[in-house]
Amino acid sequence: MAFEYLPVMAQSAAPKPPRVLVAPTKPAWHSLNKTVNQLRVALLTSAALRLADQPPFTPREDLSYRLLSSDPAAGKIIIDHHSRIGAVPRQDPEIIFPRTALATLAIQGFIGSPSPVHVSFMGGVRRQREIENELAPAIARELKQADVDLALLVPY
Amino acid sequence: MVGTALDIMRRVRPPRAAFVDHPVGRTFGRPSDRRRQEEILTAALAELPKFTEAGQIHALQFQWESDGGRLWEEELRATLLSDR
Numbered sequence: 001m002a003f004e005y006l007p008v009m010a011q012s013a014a015p016k017p018p019r020v021l022v023a024p025t026k027p028a029w030h031s032l033n034k035t036v037n038q039l040r041v042a043l044l045t046s047a048a049l050r051l052a053d054q055p056p057f058t059p060r061e062d063l064s065y066r067l068l069s070s071d072p073a074a075g076k077i078i079i080d081h082h083s084r085i086g087a088v089p090r091q092d093p094e095i096i097f098p099r100t101a102l103a104t105l106a107i108q109g110f111i112g113s114p115s116p117v118h119v120s121f122m123g124g125v126r127r128q129r130e131i132e133n134e135l136a137p138a139i140a141r142e143l144k145q146a147d148v149d150l151a152l153l154v155p156y
Numbered sequence: 157m158v159g160t161a162l163d164i165m166r167r168v169r170p171p172r173a174a175f176v177d178h179p180v181g182r183t184f185g186r187p188s189d190r191r192r193q194e195e196i197l198t199a200a201l202a203e204l205p206k207f208t209e210a211g212q213i214h215a216l217q218f219q220w221e222s223d224g225g226r227l228w229e230e231e232l233r234a235t236l237l238s239d240r
Contacts (some may be wrong), residue, residue: 001161002177008236021167028171029210036201080181084235085181090231091188101184101193108196153157153170154183 008057022128034112039149042070042115043092044139045097047089047156058078058121063135065121067142070114072100073129081156089156096154115148123156158183158200162213169211174200178220179232 010018030049048057050066057080068074078095079086089096100112119139125131143151157170160180165173171233176183176196185192196218220228 001234002175003160003179003235004159005180006163006167008233012237023168027210030171032204032207036204037205041201063162083181084238085179085232087189089181092224094190094193095182095184095187097192098184098197100190101197104190104194111201125199152200153159155157155161155164156158156181 013082019085024132026132034149036111037109038112038135039113040085040113040115040147041101041102041150041152042143042146043097043099043118044146044151045150046153047083047093047096047120048083048122049077049093049097049120050080051075052078060122060124060125061124061125063127063130065119065135065139065142067117068097068099070099070116070118072103083124083156088155096156098154112149115143115146117142117146119143119151130138157239158196168229171206171218172207174203175215176200176218177215178218181230182220188240 006018011104012136049068052075054066059082068096077097078089079093094100096149099118102111105111106113119142121135121139157163157173158176159165160175160176160178160183162175165175178185183197196216199216213232
């Protein structure tokens, strides 16, 4: 049986009311019209990752995003997210942001290519309407500009 | 999506979701274990053609401890409830 996060999150938030989970108001399904080995893949992370030379995220309600080069040699990844679980992923951000693994799968021909850029934003933000109406469309435009076929979100 | 929080994934219904039974924040395994990171990412991407409608969650066959032990849950609970 899988670990249940919602009761622990509610206990952690007390005496404040538990976090409200909001599903998107618009359907997100899009059929897959390419095979996996033809896909250009971008990673999306809600861990508020950035490169050292990029401006920091501001806890906790930051609605900005950062574009991260898909080149594993592009520089050290910094985790700005305030979560208590950060100690282990800070040892190796690839366990939440598998940029190197994705590049390897492209070399092996398992996927078509990594997107030139991946996208990072702050998870746990409570401004749902602005996320859906402003942040998500802005990220979608970036992905479209990069000719991305698949956006793979790794929640944090 | 590749996620570790099954109860949350069930509530928010992402269009395509792969569940990994790992602690949150360790979705692709332990630090510096590149081979496991590639295995999990490969398994998640291999699920793509199998999704037929929005909201489906496919469980990947990975576990945190090789013997299936669940002691990590207590460590995780303590971390999540700790003071910062």
